[in-house]
Amino acid sequence: MNSLLQIIKSCLLRTFNYQGREGRTRYFIFLLFQLVWFCSYLQWFTGPEHEISLTALLLFILPVFSCGVRRINDAGYSRGVIVLLLVAPYLLFPFLLFPRSREKT
Secondary structure (H helix, E strand, O other), rough: HHHHHHHHHHHHHOOOOOOOOOOOHHHHHHHHHHHHHHHHHHHHHOOOOOOOOHHHHHHHHHHHHHHHHHHHHHOOOOOOHHHHHOOOHHHHHHHHHOOOOOOOO
């Protein structure tokens, strides 16, 4: 449990850090945390007559985006794939859970 909290804390603290790498396990755990947090937020703080505030939306999207960029770096994909992360993030998420590509020698 303590390591889960450390992973989540580490990913949240590196929200504006787009350098480095993020492993599959850390990425998956953080993605699940964000999904649960977002669903909880929608359940308890919004309703049919309320809208999601821009601040809350950025609090959900920015950490996931930066974690995704670090995962793209670790997986060995081109930096151009980041555009796909912006346009169709749900299509890219399963690919980011694959193992890292092997280095070419």
